[in-house]
Amino acid sequence: MSPKRSELLIISFLYWALRRILELAVLLFRCEEAKEIEILGLRRELAIVRSQLGRPQPSTTDRALLAARASTGWAAARSRCPNRA
Numbered sequence: 001m002s003p004k005r006s007e008l009l010i011i012s013f014l015y016w017a018l019r020r021i022l023e024l025a026v027l028l029f030r031c032e033e034a035k036e037i038e039i040l041g042l043r044r045e046l047a048i049v050r051s052q053l054g055r056p057q058p059s060t061t062d063r064a065l066l067a068a069r070a071s072t073g074w075a076a077a078r079s080r081c082p083n084r085a
Contacts, residue, residue, distance in 0.1 A: 003011075027035075058066070
C-alpha cells in the first residue's frame, strides 16, 4: 500500500519543522564568538561569489522599478521602525 499524498505532505512538513526547531536551538545556545566566526565566514563567501559574478546589469525596467520603490516605500517603512537609525 503506497502512502497518500497528504501523508507525505504531513511527514515533509514535520521534518521541516523539526529541522527549524533544532536550528533555532543551536543558535540560541551558541556563544557569541562562534556566531561572529560564522558571520565572518559568510561574509568571505559572499565576497568570493560577488567577485566571480561581477556587477549586475539592470535593465531600464529594473531601474524604473527600483527608483519607484525607493521614492515611495522605503522611506515610509523606515519611519515606522523606531530602532533604525
